[in-house]
Amino acid sequence: xxxxxxxxxxxxxxxxxxxxxxxxxxxxxxxxxxxxxxxxxxxxxxxxxxxxxxxxxxxxxxxxxxxxxxxxxxxxxxxxxxxxxxxxxxxxxxxxxxxxxxxxxxxxxxxxxxxxxxxxxxxxxxxxxxxxxxxxxxxxxxxxxxxxxxxxxxxxxxxxxxxxxxxxxxxxxxxxxxxxxxxxxxxxxxxxxxxxxxxxxxxxxxxxxxxxxxxxxxxxxxxxxxxxxxxxxxxxxxxxxxxxxxxxxxxxxxxxxxxxxxxxxxxxxxxxxxxxxxxxxxxxxxxxxxxxxxxxxxxxxxxxxxxxxxxxxxxxxxxxxxxxxxxxxxxxxxxxxxxxxxxxxxxxxxxxxxxxxxxxxxxxxxxxxxxxxxxxxxxxxxxxxxxxxxxxxxxxxxxxxxxxxxxxxxxxxxxxxxxxxxxxxxxxxxxxxxxxxxxxxxxxxxxxxxxxxxxxxxxxxxxxxxxxxxxxxxxxxxxxxxxxxxxxxxxxxxxxxxxxxxxxxxxxxxxxxxxxxxxxxxxxxxxxxxxxxxxxxxxxxxxxxxxxxxxxx
Ligand code: ATP
Ligand code: MG
Numbered sequence: 001x002x003x004x005x006x007x008x009x010x011x012x013x014x015x016x017x018x019x020x021x022x023x024x025x026x027x028x029x030x031x032x033x034x035x036x037x038x039x040x041x042x043x044x045x046x047x048x049x050x051x052x053x054x055x056x057x058x059x060x061x062x063x064x065x066x067x068x069x070x071x072x073x074x075x076x077x078x079x080x081x082x083x084x085x086x087x088x089x090x091x092x093x094x095x096x097x098x099x100x101x102x103x104x105x106x107x108x109x110x111x112x113x114x115x116x117x118x119x120x121x122x123x124x125x126x127x128x129x130x131x132x133x134x135x136x137x138x139x140x141x142x143x144x145x146x147x148x149x150x151x152x153x154x155x156x157x158x159x160x161x162x163x164x165x166x167x168x169x170x171x172x173x174x175x176x177x178x179x180x181x182x183x184x185x186x187x188x189x190x191x192x193x194x195x196x197x198x199x200x201x202x203x204x205x206x207x208x209x210x211x212x213x214x215x216x217x218x219x220x221x222x223x224x225x226x227x228x229x230x231x232x233x234x235x236x237x238x239x240x241x242x243x244x245x246x247x248x249x250x251x252x253x254x255x256x257x258x259x260x261x262x263x264x265x266x267x268x269x270x271x272x273x274x275x276x277x278x279x280x281x282x283x284x285x286x287x288x289x290x291x292x293x294x295x296x297x298x299x300x301x302x303x304x305x306x307x308x309x310x311x312x313x314x315x316x317x318x319x320x321x322x323x324x325x326x327x328x329x330x331x332x333x334x335x336x337x338x339x340x341x342x343x344x345x346x347x348x349x350x351x352x353x354x355x356x357x358x359x360x361x362x363x364x365x366x367x368x369x370x371x372x373x374x375x376x377x378x379x380x381x382x383x384x385x386x387x388x389x390x391x392x393x394x395x396x397x398x399x400x401x402x403x404x405x406x407x408x409x410x411x412x413x414x415x416x417x418x419x420x421x422x423x424x425x426x427x428x429x430x431x432x433x434x435x436x437x438x439x440x441x442x443x444x445x446x447x448x449x450x451x452x453x454x455x456x457x458x459x460x461x462x463x464x465x466x467x468x469x470x471x472x473x474x475x476x477x478x479x480x481x482x483x484x485x486x487x488x489x490x491x492x493x494x495x496x497x498x499x500x501x502x503x504x505x506x507x508x509x510x511x512x513x514x515x516x517x518x519x520x521x522x523x524x525x526x527x528x529x530x531x532x533x534x535x536x537x538x539x540x541x542x543x544x545x546x547x548x549x550x551x552x553x
Contacts, residue, residue, distance in 0.1 A: 006290030008315035010256055014052055014225055021251065027223045027315040029100055030084075030091070031065040031098075031214070034076035034198075036270030037292045038083045039304065040327070041261040046308045048258070049227055061221055062091035066099045067213050070195040083293040087303050098197040098213045101220055105208045106160065108216055108246055109171055109190055113152045117245050118189060120155040121172045128170075131177070132185050135439050139177035139185040158258075159192055162205045164193045171206075174376040175241060183234045184241065187211060215239040216246070224321070226253050227412040229260040230317065258315050264324040265474035266291045267482050281491055282475070288539065289475045289495050299472065300515050300525035300541035302338075305331040310416040321480055328542050335515055335523040335541065340375060343413070343457045344503040344518035344538070346469050350386040350433040353418060356384040362461065364444070366414045378506060381463035382415050387502050393434060395423070402454040404434075411453040413519065417442035457519045464502035468531055469524070470539035471478070471497040500535070508536050515541060 014026060028049040032042060053060035062084065066072050077095075084091065112118035121144045123131060133139035147155075152519065161168055179185055189212040194205050215238075217227045226239075236255045243252040260268075267273060268291060276282045276290075285292050288299035296306065308328040313322055340500050362382045368374040371389035392403035392410075402412040409419045422435040475481075476490045484490055503526075512526045522543040 003016060003464065008048075009260075009317070010048065010225070010258060010315055011052060011055065012229060013256060015054055017224065018056060024054060024224060024251065025222075026056040026225065027061065027064050027092075027221065028053050028058065028225055028227060029061040029218065029221065029223050031063045031217075032080050033065045033071070033270075034073060034080060035068070035071040036076060036274060037079050039268045039270075039273075039293065040263060040291045040296065040309070041268045043087060043293060043306050044261045044313060044315075045229075045309045046084060046087060046089060047307065048315055050295070052225065052227070053092075057230075058224070059092035061093075061223070062095040063221070064095060064097045064099075065210065065214065065217075066097050066197070066199060067207050067210055068193070069195045069207065070083050070193060072198055074198045079294065083432050083441060084127045086293065086297060087117075087306065088190045096217075096349060097199055098208075098217050099197060101217050102200060102204055102208070104220065105213055106206075109156065109208070109212070110153065112173065112189070112245060114149055116149060116172050116174065118152070118171055119147055120152050120159065120169055121145070121186075121188075122169050123437075124167060128172075128188070132182060133177070135182065139179075139182075142172070142186065143187070145174065148182055152334045156190075158205070159190070160206050162194070166194055168192070173212075173238075173242070175238075175460075181234050181237045183211070183238050187238055193298070194510060200346060211235055211238050215242050215253070215255075219243055219248045223253040224251075226255045228255060228257055230257045231260070232266075233257050257317065258318050259317055259345055260321075261313060262321045262480070262482060263291055263327065264321055264479045265476050265481070266324070267476070267487060267546060268481065271362070272482075272487060273335070275487075277492075279488065281488070289472050299539070300335075300523065301331050302334050305334045308333070324474070331542050332523065332544075335517065337372075339515045339517045339523060341519050342504050342507055342516045343380070343459050344467065344469070344501065344507070344516075344521060344524070345387040345389055345459050345464075346471075346499050346501040346521060348501045349392040349393055349431065350419070351386050351388055351420075351436050351458075352384065352433050353384050353436050353438050354421075355437045358384055360384060361460075364414055380414065380504060381460040382412075383460045383462050385461040386412070387461065387464060388412075388456055388458045393420070402452075403456055406434075409439075409453050410454045412458045414457050415458070416440070416442055445520070457521075457530070459502050459504055463505050465508040465536055467501055467503040467507070467536045467538055469499045469501060470500065470537065472540050473497070503536065503538060507538070520544070 011265045030049045041208045049060045062227050121142050125140050170188045172186045172188050175184045177185045181220045188209055190206050190208055193207050196202050239255045271501050286294040286298050288295055309327050363379040364382055365377050366380050367377055368471055395406050397405045404420050406420050409417050411417045416438045419435050419436050419440045424432045426432050473495045475495050477492050478490050514526045516524055518524050524538040524539040527537045
């Protein structure tokens with residue numbers, strides 16, 4: 001893969017470190033916790049880690065950061081691997097697991113105890129929090145802080161042997177309860193969790209905390225640059241402290257932070273996504289409205305569009321909320337090039353062209369792509385009864401209206417000019433159809449009057465397949481739901497609108513899952529599977545313009 005994000009600040013740091021140590025092999029890692037699916041923020045991190053490794057002839061590990069068995073599951077491990085492969089990326093050798101190092105981590109914890117740099121604490125979680133203090137108030141030592149090494153070793157061993165219940169004890173680093181970095185106020189290193197682990201099964205009932213395990217796993221794997229997001233800025237102090245205390249030889253790995261990707265109208269936090277799933281507000285991690293990689297893939301996003309997006313976002317230390325329109329412009333650009341054009345009518349209204357015979361059919365030759373001749377042509381049918389969009393018909397003319405108006409003319413795309421003459425209604429006053437006439441000498445390329453007519457899309461009834469359209473929209477009604485307390489209240493009830501209309505029959509006949517541009521509407525994915533009523537389903541990948549601001553569109 002070609003390197004992207006070429007000259008970001010991390011790349012400069014790596015370049016400088018190579019100048020200092022030319023023989024050192026650059027090693028990065030991507031460390032997901034298998035507690036959910038990957039999202040577009042993770043894609044940014046995967047690309048960054050891979051690109052740095054590729055650019056400097058190094059390697060990038062995939063390490064499952066599996067230190068909390070209660071939240072983790074092998075199904076997430078499989079999904080994460082699949083998503084990384086889908087992005088067109090790979091990892092160095094086999095994936096690693098933090099749990100591979102549980103034995104070593106346990107021994108390092110014992111080393112810290114022996115160095116009087118860790119102790120077993122019996123304060124409960126609440127008291128630990130209380131004793132820790134705040135930014136304004138220094139912390140207070142735990143009454144268990146000054147136990148002897150011997151006592152600590154015995155208790156820690158007993159913890160490991162499952163002799164204490166969860167929450168009754170933990171191992172803490174002995175650093176400084178007055179430190180200006182709250183993270184250094186005797187952080188917890190190990191806690192008791194009586195839960196089977198997906199890798200180590202029932203072997204352990206104590207599990208290391210992220211901060212303890214991560215730096216050691218980095219050091220054991222020979223990682224040179226440990227890249228993480230900015231919330232871990234203060235944790236860097238602990239990262240350095242642990243590696244120093246344990247005297248990791250040679251040059252220890254170093255942590256560098258960059259800003260998280262935040263995207264408008266969506267949430268990326270796995271915990272919050274899980275909440276939406278639990279409440280059945282989305283169908284699962286792969287719901288096409290989510291910004292998970294599986295969701296985006298199901299929606300019809302291409303890996304190329306995600307890569308371009310990550311490139312455009314770049315890598316900085318500036319916290320920002322990225323506009324959704326940037327992501328949408330990336331997929332539009334991709335699909336504009338790759339997708340064949342078809343016609344579809346989402347909100348149909350019938351027109352009867354009265355000066356055409358009942359049995360008359362005419363095949364019109366239509367290009368599949370306006371700029372790519374190699375995509376060929378297809379025949380579309382023109383006949384007496386056609387469908388157009390309800391929005392493309394209006395009884396009276398209004399300013400800037402581009403559709404068909406009673407008594408006026410409009411051009412049918414690739415076909416003829418028609419005139420609307422009469423509205424036919426049923427006894428409930430609903431419009432049944434519009435009677436029109438067409439002008440034979442106005443076909444396609446025929447020269448039109450100088451003041452050209454508006455152009456609308458249409459489908460002949462004889463050439464149409466009934467289709468269910470799923471119109472996806474943003475999941476939340478506010479730009480930055482991640483910042484809000486009650487995201488459920490901000491859930492967009494119109495995030496999936498279902499309509500039944502028509503597509504050209506060719507869409508159904510093409511026997512593959514395919515992305516199309518439905519002319520004048522947007523990019524849609526035709527699904528392989530029909531719905532339970534055996535009706536063709538097409539869902540919207542992205543509209544032609546930024547319509548998400550109008551949430552019910
Ligand atoms: P989440 O809040 O979504 O659960 P996380 O940081 O807990 O995120 P991890 O599985 O621990 O998820 O993340 C793996 C890697 O991906 C970490 O290095 C993390 O910094 C990075 N990462 C996570 N979210 C983002 C994001 N929004 N933008 C960029 N990188 C991210
Ligand atoms: Mg995490």
